[in-house]
Amino acid sequence: MEKVYKTKIAIWLICVIVGFTVVPIIPxxxxxxxxxxxxxxxxxxxxxxxxxxxxxxxxxxxILSVKCGMFSTDSYDINQIRKIKDTNSILAAPAASLDRIAIYFAQQRTPLIISPKDKIGFIRNLQAINPDIVYLNSK
Structure with missing residues (x-):
């Protein structure tokens, strides 16, 4: 079965993007x-x-697939996930909000940072596939 989670979108991010594209067009x-x-x-x-x-x-x-717009789709083995941590990192990531999670894999040093709208449902779905995933909730 396939389950799709949309990204959480921060309104301020939309305003910044529109601002940075509209302001230069005024002249x-x-x-x-x-x-x-x-x-x-x-x-x-x-x-x-x-x-x-x-x-x-x-x-x-x-398999966890991450699709960012029309550009790329990356795939990850859910069985390689070791832990998930809440983060508000501003690192470039396929995430449209600062309410993010960092996903740590067994063979990777750098985590995958994403922002699913239904964060808890997303994490539970991953844990149902790989019960060894540890979720470190910051709240």
Missing amino acids: VLVYDFSWIGVTIIALILFVALFSIFNTRYTIHNN
Whole structure:
């Protein structure tokens, strides 16, 4: 059975992305209108928002797949997960919120950092597949 979890999305992140793409377009619109400039900035905004709203985490059998927008899908063996820890790390990650979890694997030094909307359901689903996963809740 396949279970899909969407990423948790922080509204402030959407505002920052829109701000960083809309503010540079103001001079293009006011002083020297250019369809090329408007098109480039609109494409950048589209790609950024598409990536955020299409980030998802899929559990299928013993594989965790992480899809970030239209760019990449990475797969991980759930049986290699050792522990999961709450984090608010700002490291670049396929996570659209700072309410994140760090997933530590047996053969990796760097954790996978993600932000599923249903964090507890996601962790329980992983633990149902691999009961050896330890969840270190910070609350």
